[in-house]
Amino acid sequence: MDINELRKEAHLSASGVSDYRDCSLLYKFGRVQKIPIEVTSDALILGASVHYVLAEFYQEILIGRKMTAKELTVLFTKSWKQLAFKKKNIEYSEGKDYNTILLTGKELLLTYHTSIPEEEYTILSIEEPFSFTIEGVPVPIIGVYDLVIEDSAGVVTIIDHKTTSRAYSVDEVDKNFQLSVYHLGAKRTDFSDREIYLRFDCLIKTKKPKFEQYYSIRSKEDDIRTIRIIQQVWDGISKGVFIPNTSSWKCNYCFYKDACDEWFQKTEIENLKMEESTV
Numbered sequence: 001m002d003i004n005e006l007r008k009e010a011h012l013s014a015s016g017v018s019d020y021r022d023c024s025l026l027y028k029f030g031r032v033q034k035i036p037i038e039v040t041s042d043a044l045i046l047g048a049s050v051h052y053v054l055a056e057f058y059q060e061i062l063i064g065r066k067m068t069a070k071e072l073t074v075l076f077t078k079s080w081k082q083l084a085f086k087k088k089n090i091e092y093s094e095g096k097d098y099n100t101i102l103l104t105g106k107e108l109l110l111t112y113h114t115s116i117p118e119e120e121y122t123i124l125s126i127e128e129p130f131s132f133t134i135e136g137v138p139v140p141i142i143g144v145y146d147l148v149i150e151d152s153a154g155v156v157t158i159i160d161h162k163t164t165s166r167a168y169s170v171d172e173v174d175k176n177f178q179l180s181v182y183h184l185g186a187k188r189t190d191f192s193d194r195e196i197y198l199r200f201d202c203l204i205k206t207k208k209p210k211f212e213q214y215y216s217i218r219s220k221e222d223d224i225r226t227i228r229i230i231q232q233v234w235d236g237i238s239k240g241v242f243i244p245n246t247s248s249w250k251c252n253y254c255f256y257k258d259a260c261d262e263w264f265q266k267t268e269i270e271n272l273k274m275e276e277s278t279v
């Protein structure tokens with residue numbers, strides 16, 4: 001399965017459904033009208049570079065070799081350079097620039113290397129795309145598992161690597177929609193009869209970087225709730241319901257601020273025209 005091929009066809013994803021729930025106008029700009037993003041955040045590029053390095057780290061483990069901390073930082077430097085120069089429109093947060101992010105990435109990966117527990121497991125997949133369907137939604141739900149491992153008792157753990165600015169609460173992880181979709185996908189495809197753990201491996205960008213692992217599980221009832229949410233979101237999308245949520249936490253980081261302003265201005269002009277025509 002090739003994720004780029006899957007993305008060419010109509011689909012939903014955990015991030016798409018979350019975007020729709022946070023601000024459906026944002027969803028429309030990015031995923032219906034496919035307006036190119038105005039800016040990219042430094043956090044996104046840093047996250048993508050760290051993801052790439054960790055995928056390589058586990059590819060090496062798969063062939064029986066653990067990369068050194070130095071190798072991780074060298075690989076990160078290469079990836080960060082490539083991505084940062086390719087994406088011209090990076091918006092750096094206050095006090096950050098190319099070099100500070102380079103340093104942050106290296107520190108995060110050194111922290112990862114010293115903190116990741118030595119455990120016995122078998123790697124089942126790295127960066128593996130998935131696709132599944134649910135009742136009442138005619139398009140597949142797609143995504144990529146960062147890492148899937150299995151322990152000696154046959155328990156499967158689906159791991160997502162995160163670079164975050166703060167630690168998560170247990171409640172946040174237990175209600176996390178991305179993990180819920182991963183569980184549903186796993187139950188509907190390769191791991192229907194298996195016990196499944198979900199795990200966030202978080203590199204936290206505090207002054208002194210930290211590494212935290214958060215485990216979670218989902219029940220059959222949780223799966224049903226996930227299905228209901230996806231069905232409702234699909235219903236809204238298919239009926240063309242796209243409502244701006246101006247109090248969304250996403251407004252501060254929105255890639256479509258100009259498009260959003262334009263949308264409101266157009267709406268105001270249309271309303272004025274309607275008022276004039278009814279006077």
Ligand code: SF4
Nearest residue numbers: 023026245251254260
């Ligand atoms: S700025 Fe806020 S309301 Fe506008 S599209 Fe972005 S998230 Fe939605």
